[in-house]
Amino acid sequence: MNLSGGGMSQKTVSHTLRVNGSTHVLELRPAERLIDVLRDRLGLIGTKEGCRMGECGSCTVLVGGRPMLSCLILALRVTDAVETIEGLAAESxxxxxxxxxxxxxxxxxxxxxxxxxxxxxxxxxxxxxxxxxxxxxxxxxxxxxxxxxxxxxxxxxxxxxxx
Ligand code: FES
Ligand code: FES
Incomplete structure (x- = not known):
């Protein structure tokens, strides 16, 4: 685990995310949610954020094949493959x-x-x-x-x- 940066809020951790068949090595802040990484870092804006509280389902993605609410998941906790609406284009x-x-x-x-x-x-x-x-x-x-x-x-x- 590599920590870098100055104060607590600047610390990042190197983490590998597999999204829609591609592997991304990212420097993530501990509090970054999966939806933030998908939309803001990877440009996968098909995943929508509604309530931010786990109540609406608009942010649903598949993690390890299971539907999960990406507004509630810390990206650093994700180790299984992620599939978003973009990656499911053909199947859906x-x-x-x-x-x-x-x-x-x-x-x-x-x-x-x-x-x-x-x-x-x-x-x-x-x-x-x-x-x-x-x-x-x-x-x-x-x-x-x-x-x-x-x-x-x-x-x-x-x-x-x-x-
Ligand atoms: S944004 Fe509503 S459940 Fe995630
Ligand atoms: S919220 Fe408008 S179509 Fe479902």
Whole structure:
């Protein structure tokens, strides 16, 4: 662990982050959150910050394949591979098309987080009923209340996979 800089607030630690298949060696301040590193240092601005409190899900990324709230994670704690909406572009294409067809977004602010969580769900296997879909997506808030469209999009994907 390399510490450098003057006062406490200036200390940085060298840390390796794997993001969307690329490896980045970064000098990080201890308090830097994963979302700050993704957006401000790596230019991955598809990940959105809403509440900053772990309540809206707009900052969802995959860490080690699991959906995590990047506003609540210190970047220095992250050792597993990170996937953001940018890295999921190809995999999420059918989902994004289903969202568009179902009118599942209005302002679009929550959409990257919704799509990232849905990708994780698809990898695990979508719940079969609407109640299960709503439960699994409940951590992702849509302030435009586009929930009917979001669930309709997931049901469309479900039908494609089953059919
Ligand atoms: S910005 Fe992270 S949960 Fe709202
Ligand atoms: S589409 Fe606007 S917050 Fe969800």
């Amino acid at each position: 294409r059918p989902l994004r098309e289903a969202f568009a067809d179902a009118g599942a977004f209005q302002c679009g602010f929550c959409t990257p987080g919704q799509i990232v969580r849905a990708v994780a769900l698809l990898r695990e296997g979508l719940p079969l009923d609407e109640h299960g879909l709503r439960r699994e997506m409940s951590g992702n808030i849509c302030r435009c209340t586009g929930y009917m469209g979001i669930i309709a999009a997931l049901r469309r994907i479900q039908a494609l996979k089953i059919g």
